[in-house]
Every structure is written in C-alpha cells, then in structure tokens.
Amino acid sequence: MTAYELIVVGGGPAGMAAALGAWDAGARRVLLLEQAGRLGGVLPQCVHTGFGLYEYGEELTGPEYAARQAARLKRTGVEVRTNAAVLELGAGGRVTVLSGTEGLMTLTARAVVLAAGARERPAGALPITGTRPAGVFTAGQAQQLLNLGGYDIGRRAVILGSGDIGMIVARRLALEGRPPVAVVEQAPRCGGLARNRVQCLEEFGIPLLLSSTVTRLSGKARLEGVWVRREDGRADFLPCDALITSVGLLPEDELLLPFRGAELPGWLFPCGNARRIYDLVDRAAADAARLGREIARWLRGGPPPRREAAEDSAPAAPGPGAGELICLCCPAGCLLSAGPEGGVTGAGCEKGEAFYRQEQVERRRWLTLVVTVQGVRVPLRTTRPIPRALFGPVARAARRAALFLPLGAGQIVVADPGDWGCDLAVQCDCPG
Amino acid sequence: MGTTGHFDAVVIGGGVLGCFAARALCRRGLRVAVAERREDVCTGVSRANTAIVYAGYDTHPGTLKTRLTVASNRQFDGLCRELGVRFRRCGSLMAAFGPRGTRSLEDKLRQGRENGVEGLRLLDRAETLALEPALSPAVERALWCPGVGTVDPWELCLAAAENAAANGAELLLRTEVTGLRRQGEGYEVETDRGTLRCRAVVNCAGMQADRVAELLHRPTIRIVPTKGDYFVLDTPAGELVRHVIFHEPEEKGKGLTVVPTVDGNVLLGPSEEAARDRDDRATEREGLDFLRALAAQVVPGLPLEQTIRTFAAVRPNPYEALTDPATGEVTLSHKSIGEFMVTRVEECPGMVSFIGVKTPGLTCAWQLGEHAAALLEPWLGHPGPDPAFRPERPAPVRTAALAPGELAELIARDPAYGRLVCRCRRVTEGEIRDAARRVPGAVTVDGVKYRTGAGMGRCQGSRCTQRVVELLAQELGAGPGQVEKGEPGSWLVRRTEDDGV
Numbered sequence: 001m002t003a004y005e006l007i008v009v010g011g012g013p014a015g016m017a018a019a020l021g022a023w024d025a026g027a028r029r030v031l032l033l034e035q036a037g038r039l040g041g042v043l044p045q046c047v048h049t050g051f052g053l054y055e056y057g058e059e060l061t062g063p064e065y066a067a068r069q070a071a072r073l074k075r076t077g078v079e080v081r082t083n084a085a086v087l088e089l090g091a092g093g094r095v096t097v098l099s100g101t102e103g104l105m106t107l108t109a110r111a112v113v114l115a116a117g118a119r120e121r122p123a124g125a126l127p128i129t130g131t132r133p134a135g136v137f138t139a140g141q142a143q144q145l146l147n148l149g150g151y152d153i154g155r156r157a158v159i160l161g162s163g164d165i166g167m168i169v170a171r172r173l174a175l176e177g178r179p180p181v182a183v184v185e186q187a188p189r190c191g192g193l194a195r196n197r198v199q200c201l202e203e204f205g206i207p208l209l210l211s212s213t214v215t216r217l218s219g220k221a222r223l224e225g226v227w228v229r230r231e232d233g234r235a236d237f238l239p240c241d242a243l244i245t246s247v248g249l250l251p252e253d254e255l256l257l258p259f260r261g262a263e264l265p266g267w268l269f270p271c272g273n274a275r276r277i278y279d280l281v282d283r284a285a286a287d288a289a290r291l292g293r294e295i296a297r298w299l300r301g302g303p304p305p306r307r308e309a310a311e312d313s314a315p316a317a318p319g320p321g322a323g324e325l326i327c328l329c330c331p332a333g334c335l336l337s338a339g340p341e342g343g344v345t346g347a348g349c350e351k352g353e354a355f356y357r358q359e360q361v362e363r364r365r366w367l368t369l370v371v372t373v374q375g376v377r378v379p380l381r382t383t384r385p386i387p388r389a390l391f392g393p394v395a396r397a398a399r400r401a402a403l404f405l406p407l408g409a410g411q412i413v414v415a416d417p418g419d420w421g422c423d424l425a426v427q428c429d430c431p432g
Numbered sequence: 433m434g435t436t437g438h439f440d441a442v443v444i445g446g447g448v449l450g451c452f453a454a455r456a457l458c459r460r461g462l463r464v465a466v467a468e469r470r471e472d473v474c475t476g477v478s479r480a481n482t483a484i485v486y487a488g489y490d491t492h493p494g495t496l497k498t499r500l501t502v503a504s505n506r507q508f509d510g511l512c513r514e515l516g517v518r519f520r521r522c523g524s525l526m527a528a529f530g531p532r533g534t535r536s537l538e539d540k541l542r543q544g545r546e547n548g549v550e551g552l553r554l555l556d557r558a559e560t561l562a563l564e565p566a567l568s569p570a571v572e573r574a575l576w577c578p579g580v581g582t583v584d585p586w587e588l589c590l591a592a593a594e595n596a597a598a599n600g601a602e603l604l605l606r607t608e609v610t611g612l613r614r615q616g617e618g619y620e621v622e623t624d625r626g627t628l629r630c631r632a633v634v635n636c637a638g639m640q641a642d643r644v645a646e647l648l649h650r651p652t653i654r655i656v657p658t659k660g661d662y663f664v665l666d667t668p669a670g671e672l673v674r675h676v677i678f679h680e681p682e683e684k685g686k687g688l689t690v691v692p693t694v695d696g697n698v699l700l701g702p703s704e705e706a707a708r709d710r711d712d713r714a715t716e717r718e719g720l721d722f723l724r725a726l727a728a729q730v731v732p733g734l735p736l737e738q739t740i741r742t743f744a745a746v747r748p749n750p751y752e753a754l755t756d757p758a759t760g761e762v763t764l765s766h767k768s769i770g771e772f773m774v775t776r777v778e779e780c781p782g783m784v785s786f787i788g789v790k791t792p793g794l795t796c797a798w799q800l801g802e803h804a805a806a807l808l809e810p811w812l813g814h815p816g817p818d819p820a821f822r823p824e825r826p827a828p829v830r831t832a833a834l835a836p837g838e839l840a841e842l843i844a845r846d847p848a849y850g851r852l853v854c855r856c857r858r859v860t861e862g863e864i865r866d867a868a869r870r871v872p873g874a875v876t877v878d879g880v881k882y883r884t885g886a887g888m889g890r891c892q893g894s895r896c897t898q899r900v901v902e903l904l905a906q907e908l909g910a911g912p913g914q915v916e917k918g919e920p921g922s923w924l925v926r927r928t929e930d931d932g933v
Contacts, residue, residue: 098850101850103843103847119891124742130714133922134916134922148898152925257668
C-alpha cells in the first residue's frame with residue numbers, strides 16, 4: 001500500500017488544475033489517476049475554439065488547452081498514471097484502482113480530489129415514446145464518434161436540446177457536409193451561450209425550433225424519424241436517421257454513492273463537473289486550482305479548504321435586435337450596436353469595438369476540423385479567424401493535403417490555403 | 433447454402449423455450465439443431481419481460497401451468513447453480529389497498545396453499561411496511577410469498593443456449609424457417625439457408641409459433657399480440673425496493689409490478705395495450721403515464737427521475753382457433769387461453785408446438801423444455817439419458833463481482849480484464865472479448881450488452897459504445913461500420929467519406 005499526500009481522480013481539466021494548484025502550493029507526493037490512455041478528459045474531442053480565454057487570454061481548442069495543462073504538469077513532480085480507473089473510494093482516503101498495466105491496486109492518500117467529470121443524461125431518461133432503434137446518440141458521444149473516431153453517425157440528424165455541446169455538434173455536422181435538420185429546444189429560448197447560437201446555428205442556417213420537443217421515435221432497425229411537438233401543440237414528423245440529445249450533464253458522482261445521505265468525509269473533495277456542472281472549462285479549472293492550493297495548505301496545518309465554487313457567466317443575452325449584434329469574442333456575449341459619433345455601444349471590453357467594425361466589413365471565424373492521417377485523427381485549426389467564404393476552400397485543401405505522421409502541435413500543414421494569409425496548423429502532437 | 437443436415441430434432445426458435453428444449457433433448461443424447469431467424473438467441477418474446485420467477489399461487493390448481501411453476505420454482509436455485517446464472521430469491525408482496533384487493537389476497541392464499549406453494553402469509557399493514565418500506569402506507573394487507581424471485585432473462589436464455597451448444601446442439605442463427613413438410617417417418621424443415629431433415633420438431637417460435645405450426649397443420653391456436661411498457665430505474669433507486677411488489681388494484685384492471693433486478697435496478701411495469709402487430713415494441717404515452725400514476729400511488733417514494741430507460745415488450749396471447757368446416761374460415765375464441773398450450777395434432781406425431789406461452793413462461797421455460805422432450809420420447813424410440821451430457825455451464829467472468837485477489841490473478845493472466853470499458857456496470861475489455869468468443873457469441877452491440885451488461889447502466893452506453901463497436905469489430909474480423917446495434921439494418925456508424933464543405 002502506497003501513501004500519498006493527495007490523489008486526484010480524473011485527468012481532465014479540473015483534475016489537472018487541482019493537481020497543479022496543489023503542487024504549486026507545496027503539496028508533494030501528488031498522484032493523478034486517469035481512466036483513459038491519455039490526459040485531457042473530454043478535451044481531446046472538443047476540437048473547436050473557445051477554451052482558455054480567461055486562463056490564457058487566447059482562443060484555444062480543447063486539445064491545445066489540454067496540452068498546455070499537461071505540459072505544466074510535466075514540469076512538476078506530480079505522478080501521473082493513465083489507464084487507471086478508480087473503482088472505489090474507501091474510509092481514510094483508500095483508493096482502489098484498476099490498471100490496465102498493473103492490475104488491481106489499493107492506494108491511500110491524506111486527501112482525495114474527485115474530478116471525474118460529468119456524464120450526459122441519456123435519451124432513455126427522457127419521456128420519449130416509440131421504438132428504440134439505432135441512431136440515438138448523446139451530444140458528447142456524437143462528438144467522440146465524429147472527431148476522435150472519424151465516423152459518420154447519420155446523414156440527417158435532429159438535435160434535441162440547445163445546450164452548448166449540442167450546438168457545437170450541429171456545426172461540426174454542417175462542416176462535415178451533413179447539416180442537421182433542426183435543433184429542437186423545449187424552452188422558449190436557447191439553452192447555451194449566445195455566441196454558440198450565432199456561430200454554430202444561425203451562421204449555418206440550422207433551424208432552432210424553440211418551445212418544441214421530441215416526443216416519439218420512429219423506425220425499427222435504424223431511426224427513421226422523430227415526432228416533434230411544437231409550441232402551438234401540433235405534432236410534426238421530421239424524417240431523420242440520427243437523434244443527438246444534448247439535454248444536460250450530470251455530475252459523475254458514482255464514486256460518491258457510498259457516502260450519500262451523510263456528510264462527505266473530511267479527506268474527500270469533489271471538484272469540477274463532478275461537483276457541479278460548469279458552463280466553461282476555464283472556470284472549472286480555476287476553481288479546481290484554488291481547491292488544490294487550499295488542500296496543500298491544509299495538509300500543512302492551514303485552514304480547511306472551502307468547498308464552495310465560483311458563479312457561472314451571466315445568462316445568455318437575448319437575440320440581437322435590429323442593428324445589434326452579439327460579440328463573439330468571449331462567453332459574455334455582449335450586445336453591440338452603433339453608438340453616437342461612429343462609436344460602438346454595449347461592449348464590455350476593448351475587443352468589442354474592433355469586432356463590431358470587422359463585422360461591418362466581413363465576418364471572420366475560426367475554422368477547426370479533423371483529418372485522418374495514416375489512420376490517426378489529427379485536429380487542425382486556422383491560425384487566425386478567416387472569412388466565412390473561405391471555409392469551403394480551406395477545408396477542401398486540408399482534406400486534399402498529403403500528410404504524414406508524426407505531426408507536432410502548432411506545425412503548419414497547409415500554408416495559406418485560401419490565398420488570404422492564414423495557415424492551417426496541427427492542434428496537438430500526433431506521434432507516428 | 434451449408435445449412436443442411438439430419439437431426440433427431442429441430443427446435444424452431446432460439447428464445448428461452450427453444451434453448452431449454454434443445455438442452456433437454458441433448459440430455460437424452462439426441463442430435464439437435466436450433467433454427468433461429470435472428471443473428472442471436474433471445475431476441476424475441478424472451479428478450480423483454482418482467483424477469484420474475486413465480487411461485488405458483490396465482491394460477492388454478494391442477495393445471496399444467498401451476499404444476500410446472502411450483503416445480504420450477506422449488507428447483508430454481510439448483511438450475512441457476514448448474515447454469516451459472518444469478519438468481520435473487522427476494523420474495524414477493526402482493527399488496528392490497530382496499531376490500532376488493534384484500535378479498536383477492538385471501539383467495540390467492542387459499543389457492544396457493546392448495547397448489548403447494550410454501551411460506552405464504554397474509555400480513556397486516558405494519559408487518560407489510562416493516563418488510564417493504566417502499567410501499568405506500570396506504571397499503572392494507574399484503575400476501576407475502578418468500579419463494580418468488582428475479583432472474584435476468586438474457587442470462588438465463590444465453591446460459592441454456594451455451595449449455596445446449598456445449599452438449600452438441602447446433603445453433604443455426606440467421607436461419608429462418610420457411611416451410612415444414614412430413615417426409616417419411618420424419619420432417620423436412622425448409623429454411624432460407626437450406627433444408628434440415630429430422631424426426632421430430634419442437635416449435636418454440638414465440639410470436640410466430642402459430643404461423644410455424646400452420647405451415648404443417650390446421651389452425652389450433654392463434655396468437656393475438658398485446659404489449660406493455662416498462663420503466664428501468666438506476667441502482668440507487670434499486671436499494672429502496674426489497675421485494676417483487678404486485679399491486680392488486682381496487683378497480684378492475686391492471687396493477688403495477690415492481691421488481692428489484694439481479695443487477696440492482698428497479699423494473700416498473702408492465703402496462704397493457706393493444707399491439708399494432710407482432711413486432712410492435714413502441715412505448716406509448718398512455719402506458720407510461722399509467723405506470724407513473726400507479727407508481728405514485730403504490731410506491732410513492734420511488735424516484736422515477738432516476739429512470740434510465742423505458743421499453744415495451746410484446747406478449748403472445750393464445751386464442752383458440754375455430755375453423756368453420758364449411759367455409760374454412762377461422763374465428764378466434766372469445767377469451768384468451770389461460771393455460772400453457774402444448775399443441776400436438778394427431779396427423780403430426782413427433783411435433784410439439786408451444787403457441788402463446790407467456791407469463792410465467794420464463795419461470796417454466798426449462799420445465800417446458802423437459803416436458804417437450806419427454807413427450808417426444810416414445811416417438812424418438814425412448815432414448816435414455818446421455819452419460820456424456822454435462823448440465824453445468826461455466827459462467828462468464830463478471831469482474832465487478834470478483835474478490836480483489838481473484839481479479840488481480842485474472843488480470844495477471846489476461847491484462848484485458850484490467851482495462852475498463854463500461855464505467856457504469858464496470859465491464860472490462862476482457863469480458864467483452866469473451867462475450868464475442870463464447871458459443872453462441874455476441875455479434876451485435878446488444879449481444880454484448882445482454883452478455884456483459886456493458887451499456888446497460890446509467891449512461892446507457894453513451895461512453896462505451898464506440899469501444900464496444902471497435903472491440904467487437906476486431907473480434908469479428910469486420911469493420912466498425914459492419915457492427916450493428918441489433919437487428920439487421922440497425923447500423924450505428926459508418927466510415928466518413930471526406931465529403932464536407
């Protein structure tokens with residue numbers, strides 16, 4: 001039995017941040033356990049931009065954000081074990097681990113951080129009647145199959161729920177040449193960030209059906225369509241071959257089940273999405289890092305760590321009115337409009353004005369995509385936002401490019417594909 | 433096609449009845465084939481039901497149904513030990529909430545005692561609530577039957593299939609019976625993959641059993657399908673229920689059944705609705721609403737928000753088929769037949785048909801199998817017991833149930849048992865590979881799910897399906913795009929052609 005000061009369960013953004021925070025604040029003998037074969041949690045499948053805005057002040061993709069954290073971790077003495085699934089947390093900080101390489105291990109620690117992330121509410125939990133055919137996926141599962149697996153999961157998908165992941169998957173499908181039939185949202189307004197509604201749905205012409213819900217599935221072997229109940233009560237049949245549900249995340253708290261109904265033991269600290277669902281990775285990581293630092297100090301006689309967490313962003317702005325637009329520079333989604341004397345009003349920061357002026361001339365967006373190189377999925381991104389009109393030519397150039405492994409993060413694989421002054425770069429190291 | 437051959441008996445249908453019939457015939461040293469239309473066993477009536485092992489107090493004395501249920505229940509622990517199947521003898525409470533229900537419990541107590549069911553007791557409210565806190569305090573009386581239990585229907589059916597196969601039965605999957613003919617002293621069973629010659633036929637074709645029988649002889653019994661909806665609740669809810677609960681309603685109509693499953697989930701259901709056809713497994717709003725309303729009344733503390741799945745099951749209800757001798761027109765009896773029907777017609781010696789076997793078919797499947805084999809003995813020349821027959825089936829490893837030492841040892845032998853695939857049910861790569869390698873092995877994602885539990889937990893496969901598809905593809909030597917969810921056409925993923933923007 002090996003004793004640690006701190007064991008962090010889960011190598012996603014929150015887990016890595018907690019381990020980093022603890023190490024930086026002086027904790028030693030820190031172990032990070034990750035069930036998958038690599039660090040990052042869900043980040044590797046999140047090939048879109050939007051990460052790191054608060055932490056690094058940059059538009060990073062999921063793989064890039066994960067790589068930065070992993071690189072920082074490497075510079076510490078934190079011990080990292082992948083392929084190590086925690087099966088049980090027991091009294092006194094006992095951690096039972098199933099390891100693909102070392103079998104069954106029991107480890108102990110003075111403190112345990114649970115950063116197991118979230119799971120998605122499955123379609124089975126929803127009051128949807130009808131058959132149970134193939135072709136029903138959760139949004140995160142769809143993202144995994146599309147981006148990491150390189151699979152086609154349907155030609156005409158309906159997306160249920162306008163959460164951020166659902167909208168991001170909608171855009172991915174559109175970029176893959178299979179725009180979804182519609183996004184169906186039960187509430188009278190969009191569930192995710194305004195910037196995602198604009199960039200992922202509106203700019204791709206994907207209908208968002210508000211105050212509507214999927215009530216019934218049809219199709220015996222593979223999904224053939226869904227019934228959608230609209231606001232006015234009428235039911236529409238939408239032919240489709242996939243239903244992608246984005247109806248909420250639940251904290252992955254199954255390791256906490258033995259403790260439910262009682263106060264959590266003093267050595268156990270849930271954080272990140274395993275504690276409560278965050279809207280942004282940056283915020284989950286910031287809270288986790290703080291928790292890590294406080295645990296380190298507590299282990300050295302300091303006050304007990306606080307268990308509360310930061311607040312989410314303000315609710316998404318309502319749709320823009322005439323002459324208004326939503327700033328896409330950060331999750332705040334400020335509502336911008338022309339101000340007096342040629343100025344811009346509504347901007348929460350200096351980026352807003354520049355964004356507003358650029359939009360008057362030409363819309364520019366980040367393009368990310370994934371190509372398969374010698375059987376390995378390689379995520380790519382443009383090095384700057386590009387005119388929307390260039391999405392097609394740039395994506396085609398990426399798919400035509402003859403690439404060979406290994407490829408390194410930041411490596412330019414296609415130079416100026418749009419003849420416009422932007423390159424396509426690799427998001428993360430892809431060894432051969 | 434290669435599916436030809438000569439057998440002592442051909443069993444039509446690879447459900448729980450067919451698999452146990454095959455096993456019973458193997459026990460007698462006979463050459464047996466099972467013809468199953470689908471790609472796997474246990475895909476029809478056996479696949480979805482209430483998972484209860486009944487005790488035999490709610491059927492009439494003296495019937496075959498009662499005799500087999502009582503006998504089966506008594507020996508069910510032994511059967512499950514032999515076949516390596518999990519069985520939870522949790523007992524049942526039939527709960528009454530008023531005078532009509534209470535009268536019914538008293539009748540069932542009398543009937544049960546006459547049937548030879550042991551341990552039955554009528555409880556008052558306090559006793560009932562002490563035994564089963566999940567029940568509403570409005571309960572008045574309950575009939576406690578300690579012998580009732582619950583079993584995983586797939587596990588039971590697969591165990592029977594594996595054991596039959598291990599004893600020499602040939603499982604002919606993706607083999608649909610298209611014709612039946614008398615041929616000399618035996619039969620020719622025509623399939624879409626060739627002709628099987630045999631001396632005896634056991635028709636266990638489930639929802640299609642009447643149609644199969646009528647390939648050969650006049651209508652005797654016809655099936656009218658009905659269906660019922662179910663809720664499956666997550667395991668924390670499972671800890672709240674200790675017994676199978678049968679709700680005896682005050683008004684005429686269907687009550688609610690609540691089952692704590694062997695996996696620790698709760699099964700709620702079934703409702704009862706007309707089915708559009710024999711393959712109608714669509715859940716209905718009315719059915720689910722009906723169950724929800726009953727649950728609020730019977731087990732009000734049960735958290736329905738912990739639902740992880742809803743599904744519907746079809747049931748084959750047998751009706752007597754009356755043929756008008758003048759016109760040849762077939763009309764059905766007014767009432768469905770309550771008894772198990774074992775159909776043998778004079779002009780077809782050597783053929784036994786089970787048409788419309790429903791509740792308690794799961795409980796009695798193995799007894800019905802033995803019953804069929806025994807009925808065929810004279811026709812097959814009184815075969816004696818086969819000394820080479822091995823009734824034991826080695827159960828697959830479930831790493832979640834292993835002691836730490838055993839698991840460590842297993843991983844040392846095969847590291848695949850250390851690689852977790854399904855987090856919710858704690859299923860490892862080793863278990864999934866094993867599921868594909870057994871006989872009959874998993875060839876679909878549902879096949880893996882029924883054998884290992886992967887994808888059956890609270891995330892319903894949203895995290896493990898890709899791994900399962902890829903592992904199964906490796907095991908089958910196929911591409912991931914060829915791995916289907918279940919029935920033909922139920923594709924999950926395809927390889928992306930680069931046809932994007």
